[in-house]
Amino acid sequence: MPAEIYLNVAISGLLTGLVYGLMALGLSVIFGVVRVVNFAHGEMMTVAMYLAVVLFAQFHLDPLLMMLPLAALLFVAGYAIQMTLINPFISRPEHSQFMLLLAMAVIIVNGLLIVFGPDARSVQTSYAFDSFAFGPVIVDATKLYAGIAALLVAAALFSFFRFAPIGKAIRACADNYTGALVVGLNVKRLYALSFGLGLACVGAAGAIIVLIVDVTPPLGPQMTLLAFIVVITGGLGSMPGALLGGVLIGLTEAMAGLFFTPSAKSMFSFALLVLVLLFRPQGILGKKPS
Amino acid sequence: MMDLLLHGVPRHALVLLGLVLAALIAAPWFANDYLLTVLIVILYFAYTGIAWNVMMGFAGQLSLGHALYVGLGAYATAALYVHFGIGPWVGMPVAIFISVASGVVIGFLAFRFGVAGVYFAILTIAFCEFARVGFDHFGWVSGSSGLFLPVSNYTRNDLVNLRGQPVMFYYVILALTAVAFVLCHLLLRSRVGYFWQAIREDEVAARSLGINTFRYKMIAIAVSSGMTAPAGVFYAFYYNNLFPEQTFHILRSIEIILGPIIGGVGTLFGPIIGAFLITGLAEVLQEFLTAYGLDIPGVKRVFYGVCLLLVIMALPHGIWPPLARLLRLDKRQEKSKEPEA
Numbered sequence: 210m211p212a213e214i215y216l217n218v219a220i221s222g223l224l225t226g227l228v229y230g231l232m233a234l235g236l237s238v239i240f241g242v243v244r245v246v247n248f249a250h251g252e253m254m255t256v257a258m259y260l261a262v263v264l265f266a267q268f269h270l271d272p273l274l275m276m277l278p279l280a281a282l283l284f285v286a287g288y289a290i291q292m293t294l295i296n297p298f299i300s301r302p303e304h305s306q307f308m309l310l311l312a313m314a315v316i317i318v319n320g321l322l323i324v325f326g327p328d329a330r331s332v333q334t335s336y337a338f339d340s341f342a343f344g345p346v347i348v349d350a351t352k353l354y355a356g357i358a359a360l361l362v363a364a365a366l367f368s369f370f371r372f373a374p375i376g377k378a379i380r381a382c383a384d385n386y387t388g389a390l391v392v393g394l395n396v397k398r399l400y401a402l403s404f405g406l407g408l409a410c411v412g413a414a415g416a417i418i419v420l421i422v423d424v425t426p427p428l429g430p431q432m433t434l435l436a437f438i439v440v441i442t443g444g445l446g447s448m449p450g451a452l453l454g455g456v457l458i459g460l461t462e463a464m465a466g467l468f469f470t471p472s473a474k475s476m477f478s479f480a481l482l483v484l485v486l487l488f489r490p491q492g493i494l495g496k497k498p499s
Numbered sequence: 500m501m502d503l504l505l506h507g508v509p510r511h512a513l514v515l516l517g518l519v520l521a522a523l524i525a526a527p528w529f530a531n532d533y534l535l536t537v538l539i540v541i542l543y544f545a546y547t548g549i550a551w552n553v554m555m556g557f558a559g560q561l562s563l564g565h566a567l568y569v570g571l572g573a574y575a576t577a578a579l580y581v582h583f584g585i586g587p588w589v590g591m592p593v594a595i596f597i598s599v600a601s602g603v604v605i606g607f608l609a610f611r612f613g614v615a616g617v618y619f620a621i622l623t624i625a626f627c628e629f630a631r632v633g634f635d636h637f638g639w640v641s642g643s644s645g646l647f648l649p650v651s652n653y654t655r656n657d658l659v660n661l662r663g664q665p666v667m668f669y670y671v672i673l674a675l676t677a678v679a680f681v682l683c684h685l686l687l688r689s690r691v692g693y694f695w696q697a698i699r700e701d702e703v704a705a706r707s708l709g710i711n712t713f714r715y716k717m718i719a720i721a722v723s724s725g726m727t728a729p730a731g732v733f734y735a736f737y738y739n740n741l742f743p744e745q746t747f748h749i750l751r752s753i754e755i756i757l758g759p760i761i762g763g764v765g766t767l768f769g770p771i772i773g774a775f776l777i778t779g780l781a782e783v784l785q786e787f788l789t790a791y792g793l794d795i796p797g798v799k800r801v802f803y804g805v806c807l808l809l810v811i812m813a814l815p816h817g818i819w820p821p822l823a824r825l826l827r828l829d830k831r832q833e834k835s836k837e838p839e840a
Contacts, residue, residue: 304760307563309812313804315803315804316801323795323798472632475628475632479632490614490618
């Protein structure tokens, strides 16, 4: 095999990994602040993916243009879910929260199955087969756009948490729950905002990933698992960690597909996850729990 | 022994337990084939739920990958039977050994490095998924094309090779469940059981009292994985086919834990009541939807999800604790029935 193939596959894995990272960023924001693991994360993303597919099929709206409206829609949904369903579960044990989100996941997967049926849906854009050549390296246009879009959304989220007063308040909540209550922050509302922001990432990631991956109802649970692997590798609760984890997993999958068989690629991601959990349980960029 | 078994158990609880057991033993004379199949599924989930409950309910370690131990047990005995003609009862110790060994490895890696809570749960999922993809590419057990046990129409029940009619399988799984129930009852009252509950309630406090938490968490995962393996043996010989994609699927792990969580984590009866409710609910929904012509793929599971949602919102500790109060079974018991502080 010529050497360019490795580079091509690596770049393709890296760009896909950025989208994984954006999806996982949502999980990380939710866990980092609300301390609830969103076991319906991938399922919620498939909702966004189906919406993007429908918008494209009916109105020929490009998924990349629909990224922000879908993010806004899922933000509202996330805010409502946290306010009504999850806030009462904040102080309950983990297995109880797990059941709640699992029930939601079951409802979403099968609701989508009723509405859209079991067949795979995809989006055929006009630039689906375009590519750019940088010297000997050929980059798929779709993946390049997807990677750039994911980076932009992630950058917007980083600056929100860094500079916006509400972003700072949310970080205060995550750092010290009691302290945040004492200084008069409305923690329940900030939790709802965080869950909304987490789902906004999922909405944007769903609109982007539809360009790369075909959507079926059972894709949801697979994506949830993928999001877990990514955030734990990068560091649960760490935002740069989620992006880094996404890139690492994207690269691992692409390389495993090239050197072994594509069907075994998730085994290598899991192997990476196990290694990280054993030697750095808090993840590559995670903070050690005090 | 009998004294240890019965000490502190209210008399009407024994009567009730005896009635339930008698009803279950007599069931095949009254149940038709359909009902018998449903009862087998219920008891299967009761058994796996009891085994899972040892780890989560007693020692507080959340495992979301118990399909791994079922699958290893199933594949070990099925492969021995298919390749060497070794019967399931001889294969069972091998299956238990393999399951315990894998459980101990996972436990050692996780507990040694202080992996706990959500991280531990996801580690267990990771190992199970690892096994799923691994077995997909494991040629000796036919990989993703599936391992099949030879099947013919059995008129006689061959208990030695576990080949026969549903009635035989019913009594096998009933016996397994009964043994597991008594074992858990004894475990909860043993020194190990008290240490587990101390770790579940507050691990730091337990360690400061001098409990070797690492050792007792290891015992919990070993006991739980070992108890789960026979369920795999049963699964292999009852269903006669094994596919990595199904056997190790995360949904299998989730099915195992639904019963105990709905029934009541950490209680003895929780997994059994939960299994009855969960499986019963699924079957009733099926009947209901078929009767009203709503049998579209997915509808049943949406209803199922809504029911789970409602139960978990209304009854945070599961169904057994309030039911126990109703039946006055919560009195005169040495242990607290509350799953958490």
